[in-house]
Amino acid sequence: MKMRNIPTYDFHKTKYGSELLIDVVALKDIKKYLSDHSLHALTYYDITLITDGEGFFRIDETNHQVKVSDVLFSQPYQLREWDTQYIADGYALIFEEEFLLSFFNDPNFINNISFFKKYCNNSRLELSTSVFEQINFLMQQIKDEIDKYAVKNKHILRALLYQVLMTLDRAFIGQYAIAPQSDSHNYVDRFLTFVHADFQINHEVQYYAEKLYLTPNYLNELVKKVTGMPAKQIIQTKLINESKKYLLYSDLTVAEISERLSFETPSYFIRFFRKRTGCTPLQYRKDQKP
Template sequence: MEPLTKIKTYHFLPYKYGLELLLDIGRIESLNHFILDNTLHQLSFYEILFIEQGAGTFTLDENKISITPGTVIFTSPGQVRCWEIEEEVRGYTLFFDKDFLYLFFADELFLYRFQYFHQYSFPTGMQISEASFQKCLELLYEIEKEFRQLQNDSSHLIRSVLYQLLVILNRYYAEVYHIQGDTYVHPDFYRFRSLLEKNFVSDRTVEAYTHMLNISSGFLNKICRQFSGLSAQQMIHHKLVSEIKKQLYQNKSAKEIAYEFGFSDPSNFNRFFKKLTGTTPQQYRRKV
């Protein structure tokens, strides 16, 4: 067997500025220890990248995103990523721990209200107009300015600007991919997305989630199609396959992955993966 590929995980440093601050901003090209090569790595926090200049690709899980000026890339905790740079990349990175927003809004579903986070059926990058990108930069400048003169109430000001930025980006994302952009859609859809992130290994049937949500399968399918374009079962399968692909990055055997994801044996795992992707796990591993 080939040696395991080590994927390093980077965690947020909340006391970088002395007082606890669960958000940070920096220039991609000059931020200390920022990875800009093809090393596989993942983050335990959220990040949004704003590309002003550069060329190449940014791989997030198995999806390749072209690096061009005006590109915005969204990454969620745990996604495997790497860069392949052809021309120097310049722009902003904005990253934050989930508690920066959760503790204030007292809503554990808050970040699931934005279509671009925890997304595995639509792309996690988008190209926006120059005017839209400039609007984003103006808000980033406000956050950057506050970091230069941090005060005890700075977290509140930064949080308010971040909230505005997240909502605007959600509108742009909905326009680009022609999907539901309103962040106040049916709460059961957000609850389903949150449960799916936590239970996708043990619960792979629609019935399991309808039981947890205390709703009918027909209603769950209705809201899933309305807000994601997929059925509930398709969303479950998309999530499961996305996580399996992460394991294939690390050269785990089919037997190991089958056991970890609750399949009865490797042959069932192989059939499941090929049915959903059109390729066997071994073929996928060779491709990546």
């Protein structure tokens, strides 16, 4: 969702002439573009490796304190902000999903990576010295492949990107003790994909259960087992987070937000918001708006 007051950056697909949907950029080189608009969103995937300095790195609602050897993950349209004064350098590995899908022919490839799963609550990974050196080297290899050759070999670049993703996936699973993929996870992955696409117009668990050919009670059981929250809470949390973004980063009225999120009436939206945040939408906008 694009917010009218937040810069949203698209992928520069023809930066190197012909279309290329992967790039590695040095953080020190992109600081100047963020000095006036530090809060921003990207339309593509980003993996940021910190190689010098320390400071805050925000992704959506979470502020991370990061240092050298930390990695941050963001998905398209997540809100991002980082400390350009104290985070001195690093690499941002950026890519479009299409770059991998055209090779692997697997529409769920990205969603099956632990740190890009829809229900993943962690956007930061602390690397061991050996894994940090390996990822740092791979990012330099990708940058060299792009910079040195007139004809960019997309198969080499995909292989390098795949190695980065799989190495980080293993490290992420190890750090956060993620259980192996199961049928329950597959159902929950599909549920979260449907919620991501339809939550603004469909708020009921019944709707998503029918799409998955499950009963609402069984879907709730599966979702709670995997995420720790029942399905209804997942939907409501998504609605609250989206409401907060509209309130903070757009000029939409409460009635307009209510309509966009398919609430029956603005008054019902206000009651819904107040019950879950302890304040009205206008109070939240007044108290929290930057």
